[in-house]
Amino acid sequence: xxxxxxxxxFKCLSDKSRLxxxxxxxxxxxxxxxxxxxxxxxxxxxxxxxxxLADAGAVTSYKKQYYTxxxxxxDCFNTSLLDxxxxxxxxxxxxxxxxxxxxQKVVNAFFEYGKLKIIPAQRKKKRIVLEVIVQSFxxxxxxxxxxxxxxxADYHDDFCTxxxxxxxxxxxxxxxxxxxxx
Amino acid sequence: xxxxxxxxxxxxxxxxxxxxxxxxxxxxxxxxDDEAKFEKIRTNVFDIFxxxxxxxxxxxxxxxxxxxxxxxLQKTEQIPANWKxxxxxxxEHGDVEKMHYESIKLEAIAEIRETFETIWGDK
Numbered sequence: 001x002x003x004x005x006x007x008x009x010f011k012c013l014s015d016k017s018r019l020x021x022x023x024x025x026x027x028x029x030x031x032x033x034x035x036x037x038x039x040x041x042x043x044x045x046x047x048x049x050x051x052x053l054a055d056a057g058a059v060t061s062y063k064k065q066y067y068t069x070x071x072x073x074x075d076c077f078n079t080s081l082l083d084x085x086x087x088x089x090x091x092x093x094x095x096x097x098x099x100x101x102x103x104q105k106v107v108n109a110f111f112e113y114g115k116l117k118i119i120p121a122q123r124k125k126k127r128i129v130l131e132v133i134v135q136s137f138x139x140x141x142x143x144x145x146x147x148x149x150x151x152x153a154d155y156h157d158d159f160c161t162x163x164x165x166x167x168x169x170x171x172x173x174x175x176x177x178x179x180x181x182x
Numbered sequence: 183x184x185x186x187x188x189x190x191x192x193x194x195x196x197x198x199x200x201x202x203x204x205x206x207x208x209x210x211x212x213x214x215d216d217e218a219k220f221e222k223i224r225t226n227v228f229d230i231f232x233x234x235x236x237x238x239x240x241x242x243x244x245x246x247x248x249x250x251x252x253x254x255l256q257k258t259e260q261i262p263a264n265w266k267x268x269x270x271x272x273x274e275h276g277d278v279e280k281m282h283y284e285s286i287k288l289e290a291i292a293e294i295r296e297t298f299e300t301i302w303g304d305k
Contacts, residue, residue: 015215015216016212017217044282045282048279051278
């Protein structure tokens, strides 16, 4: 388990309701309504907690007839605390982890459900946003300007600005034949 | 009579805010931070509509009960419009967390509207 995964799991576990859900799932697999009845919480609240637990890798789900059953992810809990604190993390790994976290934070702040909310003013943030958008372009393929605009418009209406920014940031290149990903 | 009705709605909203705040405190003390946050969201909704009622009373110069009622009920439609959109968007993307936050707000406003109509009646 990486440091980031351990932190996410511990954060997730520091909630009494979630611990009680896990305790119930340690007995047997259950569906949302059953957990709600057992713990005296509403079904939407249980679903909310289960989503967090699933994101932290603490529970998994599977379909059984009409129900989505949730089960404890035992592998996750078989890791000892000693294993976690003895996990080595070198400086480069920590740095890349920080970068990835920063990147994710920017992506979460500027994108909502795959749409760019606003174009960041700060260059560093804009670069990250453009790097996300450029992933929609295939390497080695030549795109017409119209195709480029259509792809970018899926993210934001101001495709002209974004297209130009992608050229400036050397994420895309262009000549008389069209645009391509660098 | 009109003032009595207004006070009854205010009392309801103030009681709900106090109850939400009490539950929020209890949940925090019980290490249920997310559920405490849900109560905070409910508190905010009741607080918004307490302000809306004050504004309605101040804005309607004639003091007409029917006009205050219309103003208030109109706001119970206008304000949650974006919450409904946000809920639909979250549902479309399977964003369970956001859906839950929005549904708490929508449930609170439904309660407020129903109670307001009961207290205000057709006066």
